[in-house]
Amino acid sequence: MITFYVLVAVAAVGTQPWQDFEGQSEAGLSRILELVTGTPIWATILAVGAVISIFSVTLVTLYGQTRILFAMGRDGMLPPVFSRVSPRTQTPVQNTVIVSIAVAILAAVVPLDYLIDLVSIGTLTAFIVVSVGVIILRRREPDLPRGFKVPGFPVTPVRSVLACLYILISLPWVTWLVFAGWVAVFLVFYLFYGRRHSVLGRELRQEPGPVEEPRS
Secondary structure (H helix, E strand, C coil): CHHHHHHHHHHHHHHCCHHHHCCCCCCHHHHHHHHHHCCCHHHHHHHHHHHHHHHHHHHHHHHHHHHHHHHHHHHCCCCHHHHCCCCCCCCCHHHHHHHHHHHHHHHHHCCHHHHHHHHHHHHHHHHHHHHHHHHHHHHHCCCCCCCCCCCCCCHHHHHHHHHHHHHHHCCCHHHHHHHHHHHHHHHHHHHHHHHHHCHHHHHHHCCCCCCCCCCC
């Protein structure tokens, strides 16, 4: 995928001097196609494809988020509503509805520029956590069965952390402030609810307690 992005960027730069990209509209590729072909037809087709791709990326993101919340609800870190599945489809319908409504509200009331920065800082932070987790698990649990291997260890996770930090530094301070607020809210929720109800956490601490079965 990254190779494809690089090739597209090289092709775009080859169509006009790179200085001409300054001040160009956000739909840069569509504008280039219109200038090169002399007709807006191909630019319109490209714009339609871009809109469709945005829909697909949004659906994949929503799918991943609902499954993460489902796993957390099944463990007890979230209320049982997030782990309930439909008897007919065996999918977390209520979970999906809640996430879709939350995303729709954010998209409606938060300006796109701020929303993009917030999504970026959350994703980059998650990448850093995963990369650091790979390093820690390699040292603490070297014999733990793994579904996949990270090539180039420890260079790959270290470079991943550094690359994410480099991008994070460029984000505006308002994004950092809002992100810190959200982290504080969910940290409080975890300490007062998630930690106490987590089945896995209770097993690790060897604390007795009722196990809540997810209801359909």
